[in-house]
Amino acid sequence: MDFSSFNFESSLQEGLDAMGFDQPTPIQEKAIPVILNNKDLIACAQTGTGKTAAFILPVLNKISKSGSDKLNTLVLAPTRELAIQIDQQIQGFSYFLGISSIPIYGGGDGLVWEQQKKALETxxxxxxxxxGRLIALLAGGKMDLSSLEHLILDEADRMMDMGFSDDILKIVNYLPKKRQTILFSATMPSKIRQFSMKILNQPEEISIAIGKTAEGVTQSMYSVYDTQKENLVKHILSQKSYEAVIIFASTKEKVKGLYKVLKKHFDVEAFHSDLEQIDREKIMSAFKNKAVKILIGTDIISRGIDVVGIELVINFDTPSDPEDYVHRVGRTARADKEGEAITFVNPKDQPKFARIEKLIGMSITQNPLPDDFERGPVYQGDSFKSNRKPAAHEKKAGSKPKSKGKKKFPPRQKPVQNPEAHQEKPKEDKTKNKQSQNSESNSSNISNSSGSSKFGNRKNVIEP
Known part of the structure; x- marks a missing residue:
């Protein structure tokens, strides 16, 4: 089928034709008719499947058909990066419609606060x-949500992980009971299903290829020691002139350390929560425009960006959660393009990687280390036992040829008695709630979509 099968308004279809949208993705094909029929919906679809268009296009079509100029739809997103991304896509799809959107996300000063309120007044x-920021505006009594017809939750699982469930329930209390509620999630754990029952009314359910990676991704791995990782990254990046690469590390400290190593040789930037919002926006804009070729970050960017043309994803650290692997790999091979994903697996992470292979239903190819590297650990997957005695070639895990003679096993490579009990947890996990608050509190800029449209001036605020 193609998009004309949905019988969209001519102005919306004209915009899709201009953007080169011919055939809908599977999630779009299944979700759009449900939303057009005003049914509540729970949709499970991975990143990179076109889910934003799946919920935005039918909503835009309904707004265009009604001709209403009131606040119609509220979209909730876990991070400011994703909120900005969704707003930009709305602006693209609605180019010929005269429908406008406003992104509302955290700001650290009064100027941003006033900009947001002024945008809402227009x-x-x-x-x-x-x-978080929406709760603050609602508490101030400045938003009029009485005309709202659609509530959309994007990346619902991510919002649950970040501790936003109570905030969402507070927001729902401000909304009309008669509305259409649409929930999109990349995963569907039991807590999401339980939560959805509190805010949705007899929803239909759609699930698209949970746990599967895109067909266009070539996946491989290296079995390595931690001391080999930096040199291996440099080796990989020097083999080809890449236009767009994302490197995922487990903590922001590792992101900063790897950035210091790579910036001496490559065009690279680090993306982490310690940066001011304006700096994060500049880095992301430069990466999207190919002014920066390599971006290093944590899982904060595994769901929060949509960049077509990423050629390579490197997992510097094996993800702790198999589903995080799917999200990371989903950054490449988007829009039917091809891409490559390479994962570094150290001995203690071998069981994690085995769980990843089980989730995606395939064995990932193991690459041999370059000739001038020390021999890496033997990959044993789930059968790896950390109490085994190290082989002679494992007593030093550098990338340079070692000289003969006995050397002590490096302390951080000593085997432990219980790999599960001694696995390091990414520091991101320990500060998850704090980061979720920071993700809405460091903004220094906001897109203002308050320009006039064919509907003229609008008011979304309650007059004093």
Whole structure:
């Protein structure tokens, strides 16, 4: 089928034709008719499957058909990066419609606060917001949500992980009971199903290829020691002139350390929560425009960006959660393009990687280390036992040829008695709630979509 099968308004279809949208993705094909029929929906679809268009296009079509100039739709997103991304896509799809949207996300000063309130006064049909900042605006009594017809939760599982469930329930209390609620999630754990029952009314359910990676991704791994990782990254990046690469590390400290190593040789930037929002936006803009070729970050960017043309994803650290692997790999091979994903697996992470292979239903190819590297650990998957005695070639795990003679096993490579009990947890996990708050508190800029449209001036605020 193609997009004309949905019988969209001519102005919306004209925009899709201009953007080169011919055939819908599977999630779009299944979700759009449900939303057009005003049914509540729970949709499970991975990143990179076109889910944003799946919920935005039918909503835009309904707004265009009604001709209403009131606040119609609220989209909740876990991070400001995703909120900005959704807002930008709305602006692209609605180019010929005269429908506007406003992104509302955290700001650290009064200027940003005033900009957001002024944008709301001018009005928009769609508001894209992070929960924390929206709660603050609602508490101030400045938003009029009585005309709202659609509530959309994007990356619902991510919002649950970040501790936003109570905030979302507070927001729902401000909304009309008669509305259409749409929940999109990349995974569907039991807590999401339980939560959805509190805010959705007899929803239909759609699930698209849970746990599967895109067909266009070539996946491989290296079995390595931690001391080999930096030299291996440099080796890989020097083999080809890449236009767009993302390197994922487990903590922001590792991101900063790897950045210091790579910036001496490559065009690279580090993306982490310690940066000011304006700096994060500049880095992301430069990466999207190919002014920066290599981006190093934590899982904060595994769901929060949509960049077509990423050629290579390197997992510097094996993800702790198999589903995080799917999200990371989903950054490449988007829009039917091809891409490559390489994962570094140290001895203690071998059981983690075995669980990844089980989730995606395939064995990932193991690459041999370059000739001038020390021999790496033997990959044993789930059968790896950390109490085994190290082989002679494992007593030093550098990348340079070692001289003969006995050398002590490096302390951080000593085997432990219980690999599960001694596995390091990424520091991101320990500060998850703090980061979720920071993700809405360090903004220094906001896109203002308050320009006039064919509907003229709008008011989304309650007059004093």
């Amino acid at each position: 009005g928009a049909e769609i508001v894209v917001a992070t929960p």
